[in-house]
Amino acid sequence: MNLGGAIRALISFLIFVVLHYTLRPLLGWRAPMDFLVLALLLAAVRVRPATAAVIGFLLGLVSDSLAPDALGAGAIRELDQIAVPTSADQAQNYWWIRGRSAFLTGHPVEGTRALVERERWLTDPVSVGANRAELYSRVRSAAERGQPLSAPRRSHWHWCERAAQLAHRLAV
Secondary structure (H helix, E strand, O other), rough: OOHHHHHHHHHHHHHHHHHHHHHHHHHHHOOOOHHHHHHHHHHHHHHHHHHHHHHHHHHHHHHHHHHHHHOOOOHHHHHHOOOOOOOOOHHHHHHHHHHHHHHOOOOOHHHHHHHHHHOOOOOOHHHHHHHHHHHHHHHHHHHHOOOOOOOOOOOOOOHHHHHHHHHHHHHH
16 A cells, blocks of 8 residues: 555544544444444455454453543453353352453443342352352442442342342442
8 A cells, every 4th residue: 555545544433433432422223333444444445354353452452442431341241252161160260250340340230230149150169158158249339439329110029129229229
């Protein structure tokens, strides 16, 4: 690729990124066009595969950080794509990672659900106690930060509401 082609590709890439953050919110389509994917595809066909992967990673990181309401949602979506392992050791690690990442990204309800699910795979009482201590400390810190601790509508997560009440009592 010559210098003129590289400049045209860079300008096109930047135009798609600008369209994603300007035109897309203004139009409010029911199924909005994802201009970031178009920008990434444009870049991916013009560069080497490793460079395209780095561009995709950086584009995802920047777009996730510019949308504070969706911060970490991409990580949780990626975890949703992974099948839950069937062996006890791997399953309890999976639920621990899922719970920890949910709490770190500001989704305490999902984190609580994951850590409670992890207890099904733990066998010894010491591990169950450590898991509950971690759960209570994470719910308490989420309550102190003012994160929403109520379960989504149409949910049967009564235990989550009880965890929010417990965290509120512990914080006071």
